[in-house]
Amino acid sequence: MRLVVLGLSLSSSWGNGHATTFRALLKEFAARGHDILFLERDVPWYASNRDVTDPDYCQLAYYSDLAGLDKWRSDIAAADAVMVGSYVPEGVAVGRFVQETAQGVTAFYDIDTPVTLAKLERGDFEYLSPEIVPGYDVYLSFTGGPTLRHLEHHYKSPAARALYCSVDPDAYPPLDVPKKWDLSYLGTYSPDRQPTLERLLIEPARRMPDRRFVVAGPQYPADIDWPANVERIEHLPPRDHPEFYAASLFTLNVTRADMIAAGWSPSVRLFEAAACAVPVISDKWEGIDSLFTPGSEMLLAESSDEVIAILNRFGEAEARAMGHAARSRVLDGHTAAHRAAELERHLREAAAAAAAPELMEAS
Structure with missing residues (x-):
């Protein structure tokens, strides 16, 4: 599978938990045989605090503004799946661009679901708006439980699925050190x-x-x-x-x-x-x-x-x-390997659901 991810940050863990989440998930997704391009908005506060610059599990590239995304139009169009993350700068416009350009599955990966929903309810459309939710084939949520049904029934997501955060156990091992x-x-x-x-x-x-x-x-x-x-x-x-x-x-x-x-x-x-x-x-x-x-x-x-x-x-x-x-x-x-398998399953199910109406029309 060719996956394109537009996320808040992969390069910098400064002041955000998104980077470590993406690193663990995408490392294991690549280990399953998939090819990944991560597109990150080039902003000064992350540019000056980067602790990953050349990951061996994906291609990391930057774009300076919305117009700069056009350079990656063909990659987004050709991908089997394109995933946009929460808190991406100008995320609503990025989402529209992805939904208009991508030929494969589109997904929204919400690492901040309750915060996102609270923002939507008060009319704060910083990175997601109600009208683009139905345009994502699958809404991947850090929150499970009743929230998933709310996303489907109230916001008309075609499929809301839990994709909890996780951990890379190799990066977070037990250590025998004195207690401070x-x-x-x-x-x-x-x-x-x-x-x-x-x-x-x-x-x-x-x-x-x-x-x-x-x-x-x-x-x-x-x-x-x-x-x-x-x-x-x-x-x-x-x-x-x-x-x-x-x-x-x-x-x-x-x-x-x-x-x-x-x-x-x-x-x-x-x-x-x-x-x-x-x-x-x-x-x-x-x-x-x-x-x-x-x-x-x-x-x-x-x-x-x-x-x-x-x-x-x-x-x-x-x-x-x-x-x-x-x-x-x-x-x-709850390891990143478990989540990568879940991500693969959710994307393949979304692709099958999107293909079903086309197959019915063709028959």
């Missing part, structure tokens, strides 16, 4: 995540001055009152994630408000930490228990008191056992 922190968090600042981070990490840190905490990620405001026992790391490149997780007794998963409301929206950090055999303390949302078993593979918390109780209860041996149980669950169903 009792609880860590890795994530870019988000205003709607900050109250949960305050409740589940910062307040416990204030109340447990003898314990060690860390928050890694960019864009946090300068006026946040970090306790003295909370270390700050401004940017942590993906190559350093496994060691970061391994140095944590527990790591925290914090979910955006729109994703909590939708449920069935696991973050890539959840799978990455589990692949590193590090136990996760997560906020609660519908569907999380379909991915990991609370109590044995991960822990749920809603309050500072619950986090403090967890840190007081679990020693390193118990935490390690829980982390390895989580890693086993990831290896059984």
Whole structure:
């Protein structure tokens, strides 16, 4: 299969989780024998922070603006499938161009589904608009559950399918390193995540001055009152994630408000930490228990008191056992190889569905 992807970024993981998601997925998709072209908008904030420039699993190319996409018109037209990602700059216009040009299957890959739907409902059509949803043969969503039916019934998607995030277990292995922190968090600042981070990490840190905490990620405001026992790391490149997780007794998963409301929206950090055999303390949302078993593979918390109780209860041996149980669950169903197989199946099913009316007309 020849696949063309127009995504937010493959080259830079700075300030976004899209790059690591695309890297893991496309590496495994290529391993299945497919040929991939990734087209990325050339923007200065990613151009100055690129940590992948010459991937061996796909061709990576850049375009400067919408007019620059015309250079790739023949590639898009000839591809077996063309996939446009969420948060692509001028994504509505890019989507129209793809739908008008592509002869094969067209797909929208939404790495931000609940955020996307919230934006649509308030008339914010930054990268997707209601009128182009039906023009994509398949809507691939980071969110499963009832959201898929909503996409089909309300927004008239011909086929909405869950394609959860995943992890490359080779890139996120367990490491035997000394524990530096009792609880860590890795994530870019988000205003709607900050109250949960305050409740589940910062307040416990204030109340447990003898314990060690860390928050890694960019864009946090300068006026946040970090306790003295909370270390700050401004940017942590993906190559350093496994060691970061391994140095944590527990790591925290914090979910955006729109994703909590939708449920069935696991973050890539959840799978990455589990692949590193590090136990996760997560906020609660519908569907999380379909991915990991609370109590044995991960822990749920809603309050500072619950986090403090967890840190007081679990020693390193118990935490390690829980982390390895989580890693086993990831290896059984949440690796990038699993997602690549799912992607292939969804694209082939969409191609078959698109061909069916033509075959009926021909007969």
